[in-house]
Amino acid sequence: MVFMIPRLKVFGVLCAIFGPAATGLAAEPLTLAEALRILGEQNPTLVQARMTVEARRQAVVKARAAFLPSLEARLSSDFWRRYPGGTIEGVIPGTDKEPRTDITAAWEILDPQRWLRMSQAVAQREQAQFSLEDRKRDLESSLLSAYYGLLESQRVLE
Numbered sequence: 001m002v003f004m005i006p007r008l009k010v011f012g013v014l015c016a017i018f019g020p021a022a023t024g025l026a027a028e029p030l031t032l033a034e035a036l037r038i039l040g041e042q043n044p045t046l047v048q049a050r051m052t053v054e055a056r057r058q059a060v061v062k063a064r065a066a067f068l069p070s071l072e073a074r075l076s077s078d079f080w081r082r083y084p085g086g087t088i089e090g091v092i093p094g095t096d097k098e099p100r101t102d103i104t105a106a107w108e109i110l111d112p113q114r115w116l117r118m119s120q121a122v123a124q125r126e127q128a129q130f131s132l133e134d135r136k137r138d139l140e141s142s143l144l145s146a147y148y149g150l151l152e153s154q155r156v157l158e
Contacts, residue, residue: 023134032066032144035143036140036143043139046135046136046139046150049131049135049136050132053125054131056121056127056128057124057127059121059125060121060126061120062121063118063122067114068107069106069107071106072103072104072105073103073104074100076136
């Protein structure tokens with residue numbers, strides 16, 4: 001059995017629960033499934049919590065990237081000047097131009113700070129996910145109370 005309440009009767013309660021998202025409601029019946037869908041999609045608290053979860057997920061990706069090897073390539077503009085008995089290093093205008101090239105690969109394996117940052121990022125991501133789920137449960141509980149309270153009020157008035 002699908003319960004339906006005219007939208008105008010639940011407008012005030014839903015404004016309190018949904019925030020600005022409820023202002024577009026018309027005078028058509030609103031089912032519980034629709035109310036839960038609107039809550040999940042448009043509640044500003046849940047939208048912000050989802051954005052926080054995504055930011056924490058990106059922080060985990062960034063922390064994992066620190067474990068990958070790094071490669072660096074450079075072309076230096078320091079030139080050498082040749083003398084018959086040897087070389088003198090330095091930038092000397094108008095000399096033989098022999099640029100230095102340098103390619104470096106590094107892979108740091110035993111860095112405790114990286115492991116710490118990784119575990120911290122994972123813990124913060126999990127905390128944000130739990131917070132999102134808690135907020136969603138709280139808001140759904142409030143919505144269900146309001147919805148069934150209004151159904152009961154409507155039944156009593158009829």
